[in-house]
Amino acid sequence: MQVHLETTGALARRLRVQIPAERIDSAVAKRLKNIASRAKLPGFRPGKAPMKVIEAQYKDSARYEAINDLVRETYPEAVDKVQVQPAGYPQFEITGAEGDGFEYVASFEVYPVIVLDKLSGLQISKPAVEISESDIDKLVDNLRKARRIFKEADRPAANGDSVKVDFEGKLDGEAFAGGKGEDVEFEIGAGQFLPDLENGIVGHAVGETFTVDVAFPADYRAEALKGKTAQFTVTIKEVKEVQLPALDDAEFLAAHGLTPEQGAEALRAKARQALENERNKAVKARLKSQVLDQLLAAHPVEVPASLIEQELPRLREEAAARMNMGKIKADKAKELLPDQLFEATAKRRVALGLLIGEVIKTKNITLDSARVEQALAEMAADYEQPEQVQQFYRSRPDMMQGLRAVVLEDQVVDALAADAAISEVSQTLEQLLNPQAQA
Structure with a gap:
């Protein structure tokens, strides 16, 4: 075999x-012998x-x-002979024959040569966040709001109340499609309806009928209403005010795994622990993002197109899952979520994968099994029955492999961060969890 x-390109x-x-x-001859042993031909007994x-x-x-078998069989031999490492599956072409022999061409890309020569120049900004009493107050308030109830109120409607109304909208005296509703319930201020309509209900009591001018925004979905002002006739049929559970309410405490004897202080302590866990995760994610961003910026990588092609379906599947699209055929998914939506992300993911793999080899990083167990325990702790979650993960080799990959990536980040210049930046919890708040 010759x-x-x-070399036809940078990686081709x-x-x-x-x-x-x-x-x-x-x-x-081998194939014909196999055929002969089982062939059924007229005039001859089988075989x-x-x-x-x-x-x-x-x-x-x-x-x-x-010939097809020989192509598949000899390709690994040929690759080993020339000492290259293909990235992705090749394209085969039978190009010619000499005597009774034949020739084929395999076209493929190879992995890029990566030189990690700028690992020591990373500059990391680490958020320094203290959990404040007001942070705990906000979380406890949110926990109470999550278990709120509404009771009838003998007073005019106010912001935050739940109301039941009939309404009919008219534009220049004419009713329009979608402008009428009966026994419609909503919370004032929750943004379920246009602000003018919700605000116009405030101050009116059950039994009142009144008219509210409602301005539609210029980008409203209904073409005929864009930028127009309609008149809505509204009748209030019910007003309910929100009631939050008391901090020492037994049912409320039980919902969070606490007893009345433990009381509100135990709830606040639990809330603090939850916020600290959330903070630690966010700080870790922020550091990881900076390390990987700078690793990629310092070491531009020529990415094999074949690896990008392999990554696109995975990204599309992840996007479809996030959008609750359910199981749809691959061609339909590609039509709804075309490749160009994911190409930049796929290229980045592949490039980082190649760089991380090279860091693992360069720094001789091996998977820390204790960290895998710790990561599994921390992940399962977010669920009501953590032991069952851990058992489920252990029963799924694919999920455990994914968890190991995350842990190994975290070990890479830790190794790179150990050589980085780290400066602390004071932030509030809100700024950490919602970066837009810094603006």
Whole structure:
């Protein structure tokens, strides 16, 4: 077998392989012998037809199949012979024949050569965040709001109340589609309806009928209403005010795994722990993002197109899952979520994967099993039955492999951060969890 490697681009390679006649003859003979042992031909018992008859009927197809088998069989041998590492599956082409031999070409990309020569110049900004009493107050208030109830109120409607109304909107005295509703319930201030309508209800009591001018925004979805002002006739049929559970309410405490004896202080302590956990996760994510961003910026990588192509379906599947699109056919998913939506992300993900792999080799990083167990425990702790979650993960090799990959990536980040210049920046919890708040 003769092998010749050609460089056709930065990462593109063309491997030309010539298979000698004797190897093909051997493969064809083996295939014909296999066919002969089971062939059913008129005038002969099964498996008893003479080889000449078998050859006359099956030699061409046997040769075609033998060549295909030889391409798959000899490709790894040829790659090993020229000492290259293909990235992705190759494209094969039968290019010619010499005597009874043949030649094929395998076109593929190779992995880029990566030189990690700028690992020591990373500059990391680490958020320094103290959990304040007001942070705890906000979380406790949110926990109470999550278990709120509404009771009828004998007073005019106020912001935050739940109301039941009938309404009918008219534009220049004419009713319009979608402008009428009966027994419609909503919370004032929750943004379910246009602000003018919600605000116009404030101050009116049950039984009142009144008119409110409602301005539609210029980008409103209904073309006929864009930028227009309509008049809505509204009748209030019910007003309910919100009631939050008391901090020492037994049912409220029980919902958070606490007893009345433990009381509100235990709830606040639990809230503090939850916020500290959230802070720690956010700080870790912020550091990881900076490390990986700077690793990629300092070491631009030529990314094999074949690896990007492999990444696109995974990103599309992840996006479809986030959008609750359910199981849809691959071609339909590609139509709804075309490749160009994910190309930049796919390129970044592949490039980082290559760089992280090189860091692992350069720094001799091995997976820390104790950290895997710790990560599994921390992840499961967010669920009501953590032990069952851990058992479920352990029963799924694919999920455990994903968890190990995350842990190994975290170890890479830690190794790089250990050589980085780190400066602390004071932030509030709100700024950490919602970066837009810094503006």
